[in-house]
Amino acid sequence: MAVTVGRLTRQSLEGGFLAVGVGYRLGVKHPSMGVEEELLLVSATGQPLPRSKAVAEGTEGVDVELELTRAQVETNSPVCETADELHEQLTVMRKKLAVSAAEQGGRLLAVAAPPTGEAAHLVTRKPRYLEMEGRYGLLAKEQAVCGCHVHIDVPDKEAAIRVSNHLRPWLPALLALTANSAVYLGHDTGFASWRWIMWSRWPCVGQPPYFESAEHYDRLVQTFLTSGAIMDERMVYWDARPSSHLPTIELRVSDVPLTVDETVLHATLGRALVMTALDSGSLGPELQPEVLRAAYWLAAKNGLTGDNLDVRRNKVLPIEQVLGLLIDHVRPALEQLGEVERVETTIQRLLREGNGARRQQKAFREGDDLIALTELRP
Numbered sequence: 001m002a003v004t005v006g007r008l009t010r011q012s013l014e015g016g017f018l019a020v021g022v023g024y025r026l027g028v029k030h031p032s033m034g035v036e037e038e039l040l041l042v043s044a045t046g047q048p049l050p051r052s053k054a055v056a057e058g059t060e061g062v063d064v065e066l067e068l069t070r071a072q073v074e075t076n077s078p079v080c081e082t083a084d085e086l087h088e089q090l091t092v093m094r095k096k097l098a099v100s101a102a103e104q105g106g107r108l109l110a111v112a113a114p115p116t117g118e119a120a121h122l123v124t125r126k127p128r129y130l131e132m133e134g135r136y137g138l139l140a141k142e143q144a145v146c147g148c149h150v151h152i153d154v155p156d157k158e159a160a161i162r163v164s165n166h167l168r169p170w171l172p173a174l175l176a177l178t179a180n181s182a183v184y185l186g187h188d189t190g191f192a193s194w195r196w197i198m199w200s201r202w203p204c205v206g207q208p209p210y211f212e213s214a215e216h217y218d219r220l221v222q223t224f225l226t227s228g229a230i231m232d233e234r235m236v237y238w239d240a241r242p243s244s245h246l247p248t249i250e251l252r253v254s255d256v257p258l259t260v261d262e263t264v265l266h267a268t269l270g271r272a273l274v275m276t277a278l279d280s281g282s283l284g285p286e287l288q289p290e291v292l293r294a295a296y297w298l299a300a301k302n303g304l305t306g307d308n309l310d311v312r313r314n315k316v317l318p319i320e321q322v323l324g325l326l327i328d329h330v331r332p333a334l335e336q337l338g339e340v341e342r343v344e345t346t347i348q349r350l351l352r353e354g355n356g357a358r359r360q361q362k363a364f365r366e367g368d369d370l371i372a373l374t375e376l377r378p
Contacts, residue, residue, distance in 0.1 A: 030337060031153035031278075033271050034248075035077045035086060035263060037094075037256050038067055038146035039376070040109040041101055046116035046371050048144060049106040052124065058100040062093045068129055069144045070122040071114075073097065083268050083339055090260045098376040111374040112146045112181035112195040112255035115360065119185060120144070131231065139202070145195040146256040148178065150267045151248040152274040157214045160242035160249040164208050165284025166277030167240045169311050171207065171253045172295035173326050175239075176319055177347070178254040178266050179303035180356030180374075183364050192303025192357035195255050196296070199237075203229040207292050208238035212283065217242070249274060258356030258374060265346045268339050272330035279333075287311050303357045304350060323347055 041049040050070035063076040075093045080086040094110070101108040109115075121141035123133045133140045154160045179192035191197060200206055204224050211217045224230045233244045239253035251270045257263045277284065288311075295309040302308065308322045309315065317325075327334070327343065334340045354362065356374070363373050 030081070031271060031274055032079045032081055033086065033153070033267055034079050034151045035090065035267050036074055036149040036151075037090065037110075037263065038072055038074045038148070039094075039097065039256065040111055040114060040144065040146055041071045041073065041106045042109060042114070042117065042371065043106060046107075046114075048114060048117055048120040048122060049104075050120070050122040051101075051104045051106055054104050055097065055100045055106065055108075058103055059097050062096050064097065066124050066126065068124060068132065068140060069120075070124050071120065071144055072146060073108075083264050083337070083342060086267060087260055087264045090263055094260065094376045095378070099378040102378045107371060108376045109371065109374040110180070110256055110258050110376055111356065111360075112179075112193065113184045113198065114144055115183040115370040115374065116186050128231075135231065142198070145181065145198050147195065147199070147252060148254040148256045148263055148266060150251040150254070150270045151243060151246060152251070152271050153247065154242075154249050154274065154278070156247070157217075157242050159278060161211045161214050161217055162280075162283055163249050163274050163277040164238075164240040164242070165210055166280060166282075167249075167251070167273055168207060168210070168287055168292060169285060170273055170326055170329070171239050171251075172292070172299040172308060172311070173319075173322050174251070174266060174269065175253050175255070175296065176299035176303050176308060177269075177323065177350065177355065178257045178262060179300070180255040180258050180360070182303075182357040182360040183370055188361060188364050191301050192305075192355075193255050193300040196300040202235075202237055204235060205237040206239060207289065207296060208240045210284070210286050214242075255356070258359065261346055262350070262355060265343060265350075268334075268337070268343060269326065269330065272333035272337065272339070272343075275333040275336070276330050285312060288314070304355055305358065320351060323351075 043049045048071035052066050052070045052073050056064040056073055065074045067074050077089045098108045123129050181193050181195040184194045241250055243250045254266050291311050291314055295311050298308045304319055307316050308319045310317050363370055
């Protein structure tokens, strides 16, 4: 949910994917990818800073959009063909946006929920967001959480539905890997991803249902629309969904990661999962929704510590083993991409040194500066 106000248009993703999507259908080997990162604006003292429009307009050469609250901005990468290209683009975009935030007297944070300050009801003054505030009240006002959305090129909507079914077993592992919202408004929440807890309150979020076809998907979405639970198809917030405006499948499960390395890891795993799903030719495994829900909850609670679930076998495993199963599942695709070493090295480093959530919890226990930990430097 975003409104473009930056100096570029949505062409960076939309035009690129429209072109690349056609190429993929004609036999391009690897699907393209693009990433949206939501980032938080705070004042020098860590309070939410309602300056998103000025920050977006002051960012040269980057596609920046407004989000639901005025203390958030979203970057949209160009369509990328390699992980190295994506890494370079994200690094440049984060740096330029941090410069613009500093020019507005603010600080830009790569964090999925405000770690300090007080809750501020700062809904962006755009018709869509004001309507959401009117319909959803405090739910909309409190929604200053930041995710990372990965778009992966797919041939068509039917393919996107099949891919979504195949992604379902692995979405909790991706959440655990990217968790980056352990501290909220000065409190250790006891969760690695407090964003997931807050985000789960919306009517059409979390694990995507198992779909038999695109028509099945459309019928269910129409039920949400007819009932008034959601305003339009853009409010389908399932963690994997066919994009409503791009020829892609969109992964929405992730907290915005602390580092570019983690975002690139997430996007690369997502790309490999999509490639693996497209190669399978099947509708994907059916899972018990309750077991999948438990895996999500464990991922949000534990992150990269403790146990999770192999939902295909209903088996409790340490998160390291679940991630090992994920890598094994997508290894042929990672080999095609030339990304096995990057993925394995980055995951081992995160298990050893901690992702955003673990580093927040450590900083909080030791009385360190959480703003400095999560701040993107100009």
